[in-house]
Amino acid sequence: MTSRSRYVIPLLLLAAAASIVLPLVHPVNGYLLNLFMQAATYAMAVLGLTVVLGYAGQISIAQAGFFGLGAYGVAIGTTVLHLPFFIGLALGVLVAGLLGAVLGASTLKLGGHYLAMVTISFQQILTLVLTNWISLTRGPDGIRNIPRPSLFGVSLEDSDRYLGLCLLVLYAVGVFVWWLKGTKLGLGMQAVRDNELAAEVVGVDTYRVKVTAFCLSALLGGLGGGLFAGGFGYISPDQFSFNESVVLLTMVLLGGADAAVGSVVGTALLILLPEWLRFLRGAYLAVYGLAVILIMVFMPTGLWGMLSRLGGPPRLRERGVPDVLTLGDPDAAAGGLLLEIKGLAKHFGGLKALDGVDISVERGKVHALIGPNGSGKTTMLNVLSGIYRPTRGEVLVDGVKVSGLAPHELAAAGVGRTFQNIRLFLSLTVLENVVIGAQRPHNSAAQTPDQVQRRAMAALDFVGMAARADLKVASLPYGHQRLVEIARALAGNPTLLLLDEPAAGLNLTEKQELVGLLKRLAGHGLTLFLIDHDMNLVEQMADRITVLNFGKRIAEGAPADVLRHPDVIAAYLGEVPDDAAA
Numbered sequence: 001m002t003s004r005s006r007y008v009i010p011l012l013l014l015a016a017a018a019s020i021v022l023p024l025v026h027p028v029n030g031y032l033l034n035l036f037m038q039a040a041t042y043a044m045a046v047l048g049l050t051v052v053l054g055y056a057g058q059i060s061i062a063q064a065g066f067f068g069l070g071a072y073g074v075a076i077g078t079t080v081l082h083l084p085f086f087i088g089l090a091l092g093v094l095v096a097g098l099l100g101a102v103l104g105a106s107t108l109k110l111g112g113h114y115l116a117m118v119t120i121s122f123q124q125i126l127t128l129v130l131t132n133w134i135s136l137t138r139g140p141d142g143i144r145n146i147p148r149p150s151l152f153g154v155s156l157e158d159s160d161r162y163l164g165l166c167l168l169v170l171y172a173v174g175v176f177v178w179w180l181k182g183t184k185l186g187l188g189m190q191a192v193r194d195n196e197l198a199a200e201v202v203g204v205d206t207y208r209v210k211v212t213a214f215c216l217s218a219l220l221g222g223l224g225g226g227l228f229a230g231g232f233g234y235i236s237p238d239q240f241s242f243n244e245s246v247v248l249l250t251m252v253l254l255g256g257a258d259a260a261v262g263s264v265v266g267t268a269l270l271i272l273l274p275e276w277l278r279f280l281r282g283a284y285l286a287v288y289g290l291a292v293i294l295i296m297v298f299m300p301t302g303l304w305g306m307l308s309r310l311g312g313p314p315r316l317r318e319r320g321v322p323d324v325l326t327l328g329d330p331d332a333a334a335g336g337l338l339l340e341i342k343g344l345a346k347h348f349g350g351l352k353a354l355d356g357v358d359i360s361v362e363r364g365k366v367h368a369l370i371g372p373n374g375s376g377k378t379t380m381l382n383v384l385s386g387i388y389r390p391t392r393g394e395v396l397v398d399g400v401k402v403s404g405l406a407p408h409e410l411a412a413a414g415v416g417r418t419f420q421n422i423r424l425f426l427s428l429t430v431l432e433n434v435v436i437g438a439q440r441p442h443n444s445a446a447q448t449p450d451q452v453q454r455r456a457m458a459a460l461d462f463v464g465m466a467a468r469a470d471l472k473v474a475s476l477p478y479g480h481q482r483l484v485e486i487a488r489a490l491a492g493n494p495t496l497l498l499l500d501e502p503a504a505g506l507n508l509t510e511k512q513e514l515v516g517l518l519k520r521l522a523g524h525g526l527t528l529f530l531i532d533h534d535m536n537l538v539e540q541m542a543d544r545i546t547v548l549n550f551g552k553r554i555a556e557g558a559p560a561d562v563l564r565h566p567d568v569i570a571a572y573l574g575e576v577p578d579d580a581a582a
Ligand code: ADP
Pocket: 348, 351, 353, 371, 372, 373, 374, 375, 376, 377, 378, 379, 380
């Protein structure tokens, strides 16, 4: 926690408590009260958008629809089915969550734009249903006389009390959404948002995480809508239309999509702004629109994003001495083959990026894969980590067939990797990046949240980056980002580590440090499958080398033999350094 939050949190708590108590002591006039009621219930739906859009990066233009489902749950539940208020509310929330899960599950395999389109369609269909299923929803006339509940014998018929309930629920939801951000699920969502491919590869089941985010968001939308129905006593389909979904989206973006407080701020502002601008009469809409656009353009991270940056750079936390990183698999001494690649082919249309390659990697050894540019090395790693399905052939890890598994399943099986072009979660801190790595499923070295933190710090310490744990990873220089990526893979305690050109883009000193690091890894008995262009590095590190050219294996053996092999020299056509060519 930074020094700022020490003041911010008590202040927020004070404001929250005051907002609940004040109306009870000093009743608010009806009009203002309605505004508060609207703001409080809308803010719950906007907090739902914080989860799905702010955390998970998935755009949903159907939030007003879920809000409406909650509202109709209460309205139909109480007035048609004569159920108690809270049963109606539960029903509405459940239906919203269920439909959210179904909609998410059926569309989240598709990318961003499709999701936006599908949610728009869903929103439109829902409006049509609410308008036309007259026997149930009373159609465009809407439903009147929605009652308010009592709670523990206290009637909430009185508007100030009912508002108190709404605010209480709102703050509970706010705290939940704020808390969610730092949990395993919340970090998984942010990983998906920042870099979906990397999230998969470090073990996040991205599809499940996205569906969960979508479902949670719909649940919160339904909750807000249900309380809205009780607040106003009357609802009609036009209150839950596409336009309202856009308003909710604007609210979350305006406040700062990835902060719970931001959502509440954005909602309050967009509901109050029209009131403040009322004196402008005719020009009001234009000024209102302009104000919103200006805020969005000049504060891309929203109002809260900007405010929270005013506090200056993050304060570094004192964390004591990190644990020593345990590495390598316990069976290392047993030897044998850890990785077997058999007749592996990967074709892209007519291009044979890999064309029947066999490689065997011994447990506890460093095996290098080299070859000219475009020879299929990265493709090989992408097949090994599950990003591509092989066209032919198979891959076995520890005797178990793994080809065809999803990347997160391979990660769970103990295959870690880094990328040729670094793929970090750029809006997160160094430590958060590595924590996400440590959270991989079946990580025997880190199971409780406390162990995960310690494991992540140990991995950072191993690569020499522990002192930078609290910095944003995007602020680090390139060489350090490479180290963080390696630490993220190590935190997952892999039995096999795949490294794609770890030395690319490093200067001479950094390269030497990298060699030192890789040697320490090898010394721990960790099996490394290493791609690099730097023959010097490969020769220093590798126990065995396989050479690819045009997707085919052209040589394999001990470094000294392979690097002097005439076919290899011919393949590189002068790319081979002097000492190897000699
Ligand atoms: P290397 O890592 O050895 O430089 P790659 O594995 O990246 O080589 O690429 C091998 C060949 O496969 C190249 O010709 C490349 O253009 C092609 N290739 C790689 N990925 C794809 C893809 N997703 N779609 C089509 N072609 C690809």
